[in-house]
Amino acid sequence: MPAxxxxxxxxxxxxxxxxxxxxxxxxxxxxxxxxxxxxxTKLRNLRSxxxxxxxxxxxxxxxxxxxxxxxxxxxxxxxxxxxxxDTSTFEQINVSPRALGDAVNYLxxxxxxxxxxYESEIVSVEIAVTVELNIALTEPGIQGDRVSGxxxxxxxxxxxxxxxxxxxxxxxxxxxxxxxxxxxTRV
Numbered sequence: 001m002p003a004x005x006x007x008x009x010x011x012x013x014x015x016x017x018x019x020x021x022x023x024x025x026x027x028x029x030x031x032x033x034x035x036x037x038x039x040x041t042k043l044r045n046l047r048s049x050x051x052x053x054x055x056x057x058x059x060x061x062x063x064x065x066x067x068x069x070x071x072x073x074x075x076x077x078x079x080x081x082x083x084x085x086d087t088s089t090f091e092q093i094n095v096s097p098r099a100l101g102d103a104v105n106y107l108x109x110x111x112x113x114x115x116x117x118y119e120s121e122i123v124s125v126e127i128a129v130t131v132e133l134n135i136a137l138t139e140p141g142i143q144g145d146r147v148s149g150x151x152x153x154x155x156x157x158x159x160x161x162x163x164x165x166x167x168x169x170x171x172x173x174x175x176x177x178x179x180x181x182x183x184x185t186r187v
Contacts, residue, residue: 002064006039006056014046014118016065017054021046021123029058046123049101067116067123074111082107084115095122103127105160106178127178132187133157135172138164 004013009027016022022043031037037058044051056062072084072093081094082104095115097104099122103113106127114126138154151163154174162176164183173187 002066003061004064005059005061007059009039009041009062014065014067015043016063017043021065021118022052025051031058046118065118067118069114069116072113072115074107074109074113076109084113087112095125099123100125102178102181105156105158105181106131106133106176107158108133129179130175130177130184132173132175135164135168135170135174138168138170140169 007029009024011024011026013024014021015024022045024041025044026042028040029037030040039056039058041054041056042051043054071087073087075083075085075092077083078094081096082100083092084095085092100107103125107113108131111127111131115122116124116126133156136155136157136159139152150166152166152168153161154164154168155161156174156176160181162181162183164174168174168183168186175184175187176182177184
């Protein structure tokens with residue numbers, strides 16, 4: 001595992017600290033008038049998602065963790081697990097819903113995800129910022145109520161429930177923001 005100094009930190013670098021993996025979310029080099037320089041960081045734990053702040057002395061060595069990332073295609077659900085196929089080697093792997101996190105709400109068959117692994121452990125799954133999904137279930141809208149901007153619950157084909165405008169019906173295809181789970185537009 002390569003060791004780097006805190007002077008080499010950049011956003012997005014993954015570090016191994018105390019047997020945990022952290023991604024640098026933000027960092028700031030501070031050089032006070034008195035005393036030695038230091039680096040103030042915000043780190044996100046890849047396994048739990050928690051964000052913590054940590055201060056390092058400038059120039060100390062930290063262990064960089066090299067993640068292997070690859071495009072994987074979602075094939076089908078096998079019991080509780082999700083089966084993905086590596087698009088270059090055609091190798092299939094089972095991924096638990098815990099490893100997928102919120103991405104589980106937006107996965108459809110043949111969808112592509114970027115899966116990052118560290119020593120054979122899946123540490124993160126990235127999907128597109130927006131996805132297009134079909135509405136599986138929703139109440140009919142009230143005729144004539146087009147101006148109020150009202151919303152109603154709708155269940156997507158993946159089972160996730162979101163709020164949509166009153167004019168959206170069963171079978172409509174909608175674009176959804178995967179970061180917030182919000183309706184964007186009807187497709």
